Amino acid sequence: MTQSETLIAVSINGEVRQFPASISIAQLLEALAYRQTRFAVALNETFVPRSQYDHQTVADGDRIDIVAPMQGG
Amino acid sequence: MTQSETLIAVSINGEVRQFPASISIAQLLEALAYRQTRFAVALNETFVPRSQYDHQTVADGDRIDIVAPMQGG
Amino acid sequence: MTQSETLIAVSINGEVRQFPASISIAQLLEALAYRQTRFAVALNETFVPRSQYDHQTVADGDRIDIVAPMQGG
Amino acid sequence: MTQSETLIAVSINGEVRQFPASISIAQLLEALAYRQTRFAVALNETFVPRSQYDHQTVADGDRIDIVAPMQGG
């Protein structure tokens, strides 16, 4: 990334973070250091399959949810 | 009505009757001799207000319901 | 009553009082100044009708209950 | 038993039978051919222990119940 790159604001699990423009989901997860194997991703409340992580890019104002297994009734 | 007039089949309260083509609701009620004051009419399950009886004509295959007050719970 | 008279101990509604020996219920009520008209008396848990007040005497250790109307469910 | 013996009437389980006077419970059971081992006897609604069968005699008008195991809830 160079200084001249534009930054976008993306909500990650409700918390706003800055990322370079045109970042893919895969790059974003890499940047966030998600290394767990058991998680799933939604972009603006729409599911993004793992197979799309490389292709799906993120835009300014997007909302990302990253979820993992949890107790449930 | 002359012999040459076309007849249409209209269901009156579930029973099929013959009427001249282009008959209005008003004429149809006259022909059926409905003289009660308390009734209402639906044409093909759509309400026909009393004010429309003169203007609303009936077509072949139409279904007319003529209803009156009755006990209800 | 003279000084030489023997005194007896009688429980009146659970409270022990001294009276002269051989006192009748009527005299006892007089001594206690019961002037209400609506009450009834039991001597040792046995009912004493009003008509017996003059005749029924009280002995040492006797228990008298004097009751009046009260709220009840 | 001789002809001259007096007979007594005894109710056995509700049915009246004739027996010689002064008969014991033991003799009566013998006469009735009760050979089961599991039964018990009451005389006039009073229990007669097995040990008393020889000693307990039966009188005219007595009621004997002889009972055995049965289904119960």
Next chain:
Amino acid sequence: MSQSNQALWHIGGKTVNSRLLIGSALYPSPETMQQSIAASGAEIVTVSLRRQAAGDQAGQKFWEMIRSLNIHVLPNTAGCHTAKEAITTAQMAREVFETNWIKLEVIGDEYNLQPDPFELVKATEALVNDGFEVFPYTTDDLVLAKRLVEAGCRILMPWGSPIGSGKGLMNPYNLRAIRERFPELQLIVDAGIGKPSDAVQAMELGYDGVLLNSAVALAQDPVKMGMAFKSAVEAGLLGHQAGAMQQRDLASPSTPVVGMPFWHQVKD
């Protein structure tokens, strides 16, 4: 006219219009007591006897308030735990209140304040022989009911639930069994009534009357609750006389199905 006659109730040798018997205790004030009882339409009020010191006018004042209601008085033996206590209390009550009516309570347990079946029968036998009209506060036990009837009772007052609990009718099956067994007896549900619907249910079971105290006295607005129970016993009595419809498992349309508009073929 026949209507009002039908509603007359012959109970213990007297005749009243209301099926409600009401207590005189636990009200926020004597005035509220008077107004609540009046509002309830009850013509029978329960009272008790308690120890009173010489010169204490409380009893006299209470009595005058009750007399001014101009209704029948039903003294109780509340708090008695033995037949002997209850018998003596009943005799004192007869003299004080000038009535042979007695609401016979012989308590067998402090937790549920239920009657003691054994002492109750003993006291009943003695009091009936002594000329009392006994209104026994009893359980919903059918065999106990039979014993009380054998002892001479023409009235039975089974509990709905424990005194002051407001739990309503805990065991309608047992209450119904007593009603069916004794069609001629005067039956009153006594104790446990908490809401007007409880009183209606008692009357719908065919009971002749309802006795309550806390439900009115402890309501937020006792006078209005008195009115509520007045209507409730009327509703229950009429409802029983009118003969309720049978319950059904299937729904059944009230509005006629024949002549339904838009109907052209059978719907599934």
Next chain:
Amino acid sequence: MSQSNQALWHIGGKTVNSRLLIGSALYPSPETMQQSIAASGAEIVTVSLRRQAAGDQAGQKFWEMIRSLNIHVLPNTAGCHTAKEAITTAQMAREVFETNWIKLEVIGDEYNLQPDPFELVKATEALVNDGFEVFPYTTDDLVLAKRLVEAGCRILMPWGSPIGSGKGLMNPYNLRAIRERFPELQLIVDAGIGKPSDAVQAMELGYDGVLLNSAVALAQDPVKMGMAFKSAVEAGLLGHQAGAMQQRDLASPSTPVVGMPFWHQVKD
């Protein structure tokens, strides 16, 4: 005076005294219908529309009987299974009965005659927009209730149990949840009432009114049962306003314990 004012009920733009709404069907005779409705004190009567042949005077005669009662008419859409049928029926009813009130029934099942939540909401939206005062016959579903309120209803009529079953209030928990959620709405229990005590319970839950038909019409004595329900809704309304006592697990004596005669030491 304030008493009678308190009892006035503002419902659907009108004002009535009675909390009872009653049906006009299933009576043994037209005369019994008239007398029963009069006896019930109801000021709102439900009616329906059915097909009628030319020259048939039944509808006219029925209508004159109803008019002579001089009370408000609430037409229903009984028997409709779709929003469209119900809307057309409501529009016909408005013309015939000259009222914008409609008891909206859209049946979803022939077994339990329950409303269809989906068609009911659709029909409600259309009819509210068309100027109707909708009295929706609904289930006890809180979310459905919210949808109907969003659609513009000021009145809800949850069922107690299936129409004509006489099972009373099957799910008081759900009915209470609707009452608590919508304190300002006019809430009426419709369907399933079998006995006067059922009506009292509905009112004790804080419901504003009760609608019934079979419970009166199918009673052995419908006129007397009409009277019973008149008293029942009064009892329930007063009982609710008066604020019932709390239920308790322990018994609690009504007659005072202090001053009990014969008391000498603590009893266990």
Next chain:
Amino acid sequence: MSQSNQALWHIGGKTVNSRLLIGSALYPSPETMQQSIAASGAEIVTVSLRRQAAGDQAGQKFWEMIRSLNIHVLPNTAGCHTAKEAITTAQMAREVFETNWIKLEVIGDEYNLQPDPFELVKATEALVNDGFEVFPYTTDDLVLAKRLVEAGCRILMPWGSPIGSGKGLMNPYNLRAIRERFPELQLIVDAGIGKPSDAVQAMELGYDGVLLNSAVALAQDPVKMGMAFKSAVEAGLLGHQAGAMQQRDLASPSTPVVGMPFWHQVKD
């Protein structure tokens, strides 16, 4: 291991594993009886005495079938209406069955087959003095329970509802009151159990055991129903020991709310 010890039940001087007591009557066949009792896991079986003609081997055959089950026998006094009848029957049973256990039934009414409180206490006093371990079939009356305990009972068997009615627990309040009053007593619900859930409820109330007969014998498949009740008493015992959660009026989510995806602002 401690698990199984916990489940051991000391009752009337003996120790068993199962909390179920089962009757031997009303089965479609003797073989079904044997298999059903075995399937139920019950280790106590009730039996009776009836008149038998000389030479009739029915009693002997029945007895051999019962013996082959190799479980404890609890003779009853079913059908007795007086203390005297019951005492004599108990004495005969002791001799025939060689046990001092007696299920004491003294029936007070033919309609509901309930115990007669008065005769029951009399018979209990006599039999306890005569060395019997009395299992009294009693009502849910707390005062009667106290009398039976005073008479020497270490075991009480209150009814759930009338014998053979299958109505389950008619009055859980009363049953609970007896449990709370007598924490050390062995309490068994006897009579009225109709379905496995009834037995579970009895155990959940803290009762120590359940006695039934019709519920198994009159099931369509008695052997399978025996198995059902075996599981039912286990479920109820464990459930009581485990301490059930409290009921709540509000719903409460089980799945955690924190971390819910898509959450952006407070929802109303």
Next chain:
Amino acid sequence: MSQSNQALWHIGGKTVNSRLLIGSALYPSPETMQQSIAASGAEIVTVSLRRQAAGDQAGQKFWEMIRSLNIHVLPNTAGCHTAKEAITTAQMAREVFETNWIKLEVIGDEYNLQPDPFELVKATEALVNDGFEVFPYTTDDLVLAKRLVEAGCRILMPWGSPIGSGKGLMNPYNLRAIRERFPELQLIVDAGIGKPSDAVQAMELGYDGVLLNSAVALAQDPVKMGMAFKSAVEAGLLGHQAGAMQQRDLASPSTPVVGMPFWHQVKD
């Protein structure tokens, strides 16, 4: 052998032995969760998805615990309020848990946590089309049930009462109506189970299974309560299959009356 085959349950394309579905939330500790689930015998466990920060291993650890139970996983959509949220959650769950099973919850109200009928149907239609095996958490509304079946559900999970309330089966009538209408469907009571007897009742109504969480997790001894529910669902299943006796209003003796000793003439 035929016994065990009979008990096999084909649900959602899989076959299990136990009729219990259990939640994984609210336990005092993860170890207790594992032991309780194992003790319950459940072969289906519900789980959820929640947001997780990078590096947080909680999800992974939880997942390993669940995997070690070696039973089927049923992910839920708990907390979702719209069809869209629920659909996305279901799709994420399918990827994470590698199963097409989904317990579909679309909550319509925060007070009673009941499903939203409208959003539920929408989400169901979408998910069935997307290849999911939908286990819908629904109300006891028969018409809603029909819509869900039309949308392709082979399984329905009506609530007993609000989630976490422990109130048991609030409306057995409605639950029974669904069972009778859909004899071929797999029906599971979900939510509201508080005690083992509640689970038995659900099975006695003919339901195929029971889903619960709080009842075990919030018990004083969750492991033992797990065992209790294991027995409870067995008792209920067997009891339903065995065909319970009919309830009767009259008592009926179990011990034979014929041959009663001491009998001499008719007793009244």
